Amino acid sequence: MVVLRAGLCPGLTEDMIQLLRANGIRTVVDFVSSDLEDVSQKCSLSYKALVAVRRVLLAQFSAFPANGADLYEELKSSTAILPTGSPSLDQLLDSGLYTGEVTELMGAPGSGKTQVCLGIAASVSLGLKQHVLFLDSTGGFTASRLYQMLRAQTEDEEEQAALQRIQVVRAFSIYELLSALQELRDRLSQQVVSSMGPLKMVLLDSVSAVIYPLLGGRQSEGLALMMQLSRELKTLAREFSLAVVVTNQVTRDSGTGPLKPALGRSWSFVPSTRVLLESKETTWDKGTTQRVASLAKSPRQPTGIQVELDIG
């Protein structure tokens, strides 16, 4: 909803704008959707001038339709599939994480979401030598564990270089997170060559930790901010060909209901792939590193398939 301003397009003068505003037309949408004959009579402006202005505004502000074949060609050349470091998880995700999409990992506390994220960061940084951005909102990022994982994967002295390719940003509130994403967008669009090399992956652990303090009660502001965040993530993924991975919590309806993903129905439309992580045993006495990952939502694979993971 862009406000009409002088100089927005040739032919739109200050006097015209004052007259239009006096009749309740303030934004481009108001102008384009109103009946021009009516407007020209009420504002005593020339009909031809209004039609010309409308044509220019439409050309400036509307989206262009794209051909399906062109879109496919573009996707083929710009999409990459990043391996997650765990062959069973790759199999679940149809050979890996696709760039341009948002993937979600959900699970109960202690189910291994942060471990899987660390594993993905290690694999992308070490194996593919790409840069990774890790947005930490829970304080669960432990560099020594990441170092341990890297040491297990390679014998050469490459761990230092791999660690330097992983940038960690700690954002504990929604506004800090939005600032960090905005800053990332500015840097990528200006292509500032700094220590941030070719970025391919953004991990956000976890999205529910920053959104939960805003939801509930009778405020709708929480939902608005959540949708703003989802738009930022999707725009980043699509425009700059990044793979975005977020982690989410699970909740229960009542004390004994089944587990369901947190953040509600509105958020469930945001990620294109959702993976649920669970422990194999139901009791918490046995200490095991085995987990079960099941596919809850995917655009490519049938849902419900399960694989076993080892997060040890």
Add this chain to the structure above:
Amino acid sequence: MQREVGTLPLAPALRARLAAAGFQTAQELLDTGPCGLSKEIGISREEALEALQVVRQECQGDAARTAGESGATRRCTALELLEEEQTQGFIITFCSALDNILGGGVQLTKITEICGAPGVGKTQLCMQLAVDVQIPECFGGVAGEAVFIDTEGSFLVDRVVDIAAACVQHCHLIAEAQQEQDHRKALETFSLENILSHIYYFRCCDYIELLAQVYLLPEFLSEHSKVRLVVIDGIAFPFRHDFEDLSLRTRLLNGLAQQLIIIANDHKSAVVLTNQMTTRIGQSQSTLVPALGESWGHAATVRLIFHWDNSQRLATLYKSPSQKESTIAYHITSHGFRDVQPPAATHSAEGTERNPRKRPRTEEEEH
């Protein structure tokens, strides 16, 4: 800046008015100026000026960060974090088995949650940690102060005196065995009165006082910069009674968790919370689970569950970013939190301080 109006930290009513007036990016707001803004939206000029100041601050922060300065963001590479973590100390618990499963002790900059049935030893561990955080660095401690926020009224000074006396005794014995100069110098300041004077005690009676205390804590911590431990004994108690609106409770708890993790990170201190247990009634059986619901389980970074096995107390590490799940046994003696006596070392009685199981620790403490 191309920052969208929806992402700026303004009041929701103001944001709604800006959206209705057609403003999309922060740049448009800055271009309009306070007078134009107050006329367009219908707010007073002072409010418009305030809003524009917030916007300008955010955009300047963004610009500084894009240009490469660190500013206020907590941004670094994983390598720098690794170096930081390796030089960070742990707060030991005097029970070496528990320290082992935690990876060295209670970690700084993380939230540790201790859940357990009544009487299993949660408050004892909290009091032990409040004393242990003050152990000087030459003995392997962190040399910090402690903040103790009590909601249940279970903090007993006499017990802390016992624990502190045992700790000071232990350090004296190490100093005698090692005979080093800095050990003796450190012991001059490590006395009972000193320990007690460095535990800052707050008593909160309901959840509003608790929330207020936690939100005021950053100011307190910037004045007392040596604080390395914040204990909240009984975070479940004020939230479990008199709460009709459960979604409000979830929202407050999550906001509290985020505030605590900001405190832990900015002031490099450990946050320890104790939680109660509740029964989940299933179809065939009922289990004891930590209270405050599913979403609270994600708030803590490290979760320990204390439980009984006949008459033996056990501690299970249930959630940790770097350690595996495991269970150990522990003991609570008159001197505080201790290991379980191994059956082989039967000649060492409980009252004496010179225990063979204590000797391995002195080797660890030499850096």
